[in-house]
Amino acid sequence: MQTPSGDPYASTSAVILARGFAKRCARCGQGGLFHHWTEMADACPRCGLVFEQEEGYWTGALTLNTMVTLILFSIAIGAGVAIFWPDTPVVPLVLAGTVAGVIFPIFFYPYSKTIWVATDLVFFNPWRMKPGTGLRKSR
Numbered sequence: 001m002q003t004p005s006g007d008p009y010a011s012t013s014a015v016i017l018a019r020g021f022a023k024r025c026a027r028c029g030q031g032g033l034f035h036h037w038t039e040m041a042d043a044c045p046r047c048g049l050v051f052e053q054e055e056g057y058w059t060g061a062l063t064l065n066t067m068v069t070l071i072l073f074s075i076a077i078g079a080g081v082a083i084f085w086p087d088t089p090v091v092p093l094v095l096a097g098t099v100a101g102v103i104f105p106i107f108f109y110p111y112s113k114t115i116w117v118a119t120d121l122v123f124f125n126p127w128r129m130k131p132g133t134g135l136r137k138s139r
Contacts (some may be wrong), residue, residue: 011129013122020118023111025049027121027129030059034110049128051117061116068112069105 011019016026024031030046043050080093113128121128 016122016129017115017118020115021111023114026114026118033114034127037106038109040047040110045062047131049117053120057114057120058113060120061112063103064116064119065108065112068108069101072103073093076100088120 011027019026019029022031023033025033025044025047027049028047030044033041033044033051035041040051042052069124077093077097080096081088083094127133
């Protein structure tokens with residue numbers, strides 16, 4: 001659907017970020033961007049937006065995944081200590097935290113990539129939202 005401005009991809013920052021959180025293309029909202037849980041398409045099949053613009057692009061997604069995991073880990077351990085204080089069961093808390101610290105990043109991995117693309121489009125490279133931009137350059 002085309003907006004009154006004529007730009008079919010015109011969206012607010014909130015919509016772009018919501019698409020990222022929903023594991024969809026941040027520019028057009030297309031789903032099905034992953035071939036497998038960890039293998040993302042090079043470009044959106046609908047609008048052609050190339051996701052990895054440069055080498056090292058996914059460092060932001062890695063950082064996002066690590067930050068969210070550490071924050072949730074800290075909250076979980078802190079809540080466990082607060083609930084069971086003063087007789088805190090250290091070994092069960094450490095085991096639960098370790099399991100969660102290994103499983104959650106694997107689950108969150110594809111989301112971190114689409115959220116990173118959305119974050120990049122909103123805050124760092126909004127020009128890539130325009131039609132005909134953000135496409136792979138010939139090498």
